[in-house]
């Protein structure tokens with residue numbers, strides 16, 4: 001079957017006719033009609049489920065299915081009370097789960113929308129800034145370096161447009177885009193006139209005509225499969241393993257109970273229902289909800305600390321992060337760059353140097369750097385009218401320079417500005433103040449190098465300016481960067497950001513090592529960290545890194561905290577090297593050059609004003625370019641972890657212990673310790689009492705260190721706390737049978753209350769490694785737990801007790817249960833120091849201020 005020709009194969013006239021537009025774009029009115037017709041330009045989010053679909057999906061869960069089967073059997077055999085209660089339990093817990101999760105997801109979505117991408121679109125002939133969702137077929141969009149391509153379309157005009165298409169083609173090197181039709185190109189990779197949604201402009205500029213939007217784009221077609229391949233975090237993998245472990249134990253226990261009871265000749269139906277109820281009781285069915293709600297709440301709190309979370313699970317990684325790599329400009333400096341000098345070759349300021357640099361900055365159409373803006377600001381009021389541009393070679397982070405071919409009074413030259421040491425090496429001659437060209441001999445060269453070192457050592461940033469005669473030339477020759485004439489330096493200040501010192505100190509106190517990774521020269525970076533008094537050691541330059549194998553880099557990167565003059569792919573190499581050593585690495589940056597490293601890091605961070613590419617690659621966006629904000633975020637990440645662990649610890653110790661003893665006790669007792677319905681009620685009320693956990697406070701000890709999934713710790717906890725809870729269950733059991741000679745209904749009522757009270761109240765003990773009475777629980781958690789207990793008590797105490805198969809226990813029984821519960825809580829409090837890892841709790845008093 002012949003494929004339909006791809007859109008980029010047609011002539012421009014045909015494409016324009018096809019989309020019904022012109023190269024001046026659409027009118028706002030026309031665009032509105034098209035938006036209505038085609039829908040917003042977004043890849044429909046797979047995870048946004050319809051409420052009913054969601055409900056059905058949850059009901060299809062095997063656990064719920066078991067319950068529904070059990071209910072049906074109960075119904076058929078005429079046990080109406082069981083039927084009603086089981087159905088109610090299913091509905092209640094499903095709805096509870098669903099509402100909580102939906103609310104959490106909606107919050108997270110709303111936060112994400114606040115950092116949505118925008119694009120420059122021609123409407124009614126004017127360039128306007130619009131959210132990318134409003135782009136329609138026929139729109140004309142202007143793109144510059146650092147932008148993401150917002151839809152599929154063709155190039156109308158381009159200037160040295162370099163596009164990274166790795167997302168679609170896997171090709172890591174950028175491709176150049178031009179306007180002429182690619183009539184024979186059948187593959188995306190050959191379509192040199194086409195731009196695709198999800199790719200990024202990393203150099204030059206382009207104007208595109210939009211042909212396809214939203215799900216009709218190439219990216220839209222594969223986005224579903226991309227989303228699902230996101231690899232789980234270490235924490236999520238740990239949870240998954242735990243889930244499987246619990247599942248196996250549950251299966252084993254259920255089979256054990258079923259077989260032994262049947263062998264003992266117990267009634268099969270009752271036994272089956274009881275075993276099913278135990279299975280439900282053993283499953284930590286609230287875990288997904290607790291995780292989502294904890295993360296969403298974490299995201300919400302981080303948003304109020306001015307950090308927007310794009311990928312929720314990155315919160316785990318943030319709590320676990322032990323190394324933070326940061327770029328220099330904007331995070332450690334104010335990024336208010338000003339030109340403070342423009343010395344010629346004699347070391348005195350020379351206007352010609354500033355003018356040539358500004359000409360270069362003025363005509364450069366690629367990525368405008370703050371250095372360019374400072375140069376143009378310096379020239380305000382002075383005209384560059386006489387200059388005409390013919391061609392340019394835009395900035396890239398490997399060459400670290402910009403060339404423009406310009407003409408003034410019929411005199412054509414190529415003006416180059418860029419990183420000083422590299423540019424000086426390309427110069428063979430120099431030009432003095434009078435315009436005379438002199439040889440660049442060793443004395444002059446060493447004088448210029450000395451000037452570079454001197455300024456850099458004072459923390460000043462430098463660019464060198466040079467030119468080359470280009471009479472009769474129309475284009476810049478791509479390999480013509482030699483034999484340049486040196487004219488001078490431009491000197492800039494970018495003041496250190498004083499708040500960075502405190503922020504770095506806070507991060508270091510929280511167990512996070514800071515590493516500075518910059519494209520700037522080593523002396524500049526060293527001066528800056530000196531001025532900020534940052535606790536960093538060692539320097540490695542890009543040149544040195546290029547010589548190192550991955551293995552050698554891995555050995556060096558541990559002790560070195562400063563990396564200077566590194567290229568974008570070296571930034572990524574450093575991140576990988578650190579990850580290879582078992583670190584959880586964060587990377588914060590704002591430029592195109594940072595995007596690959598942001599993507600590679602465990603926690604990719606960017607700032608609000610960063611280029612689209614960097615923001616897209618990031619997991620979190622700081623609304624203020626300030627590391628202090630991040631320190632708050634780290635605390636949130638760790639709190640989220642701490643609260644999820646509370647739920648897991650509760651489940652693996654008390655809840656599990658209760659169900660286990662019940663299974664075992666059922667073999668000795670002449671009757672079931674609880675009916676199936678009572679087990680389910682017990683489980684439902686326990687679940688209810690837990691929904692406040694995501695709100696809980698975390699101790700400063702929980703926030704002081706990075707921590708990840710700790711399976712041995714969990715096993716140790718369970719090995720200590722599980723038997724303890726069983727011990728008290730057995731005591732209850734013995735006392736009820738031997739001392740009180742309790743009847744069936746009274747026994748069940750007493751056991752129910754004892755098991756509920758121990759399960760629910762122990763949260764106040766194990767929520768903290770400190771003495772329970774010192775660490776204050778959050779009010780929401782306190783209320784949900786106590787409400788759960790109150791409901792449980794009301795079931796056995798109030799007149800409807802009989803309906804649930806209970807009879808009201810005697811005062812003596814109540815008193816004994818009270819004592820047992822108290823004894824259990826006190827011994828848990830005493831034993832927990834062995835069960836919970838004893839972190840140095842008060843060694844970081846500064847962290848206390850993160851508590852809420």
Ligand SMILES: Nc1ncnc2c1ncn2[C@@H]1O[C@H](COP(=O)(O)OP(=O)(O)OP(=O)(O)O)[C@@H](O)[C@H]1O
Pocket residue numbers: 327328329368369371372395400401402417418419420462463517518519520521591593
């Ligand atoms: N517009 C420009 N024109 C010429 N040279 C430039 C320009 N922008 C940057 N350079 C050169 O490229 C080098 C690397 O760029 P830049 O400093 O932006 O990298 P970076 O890794 O983002 O650094 P930082 O850590 O400061 O954010 C600069 O030090 C400078 O020498």
Ligand SMILES: [Mg+2]
Pocket residue numbers: 327328329589590591
């Ligand atoms: Mg930068």
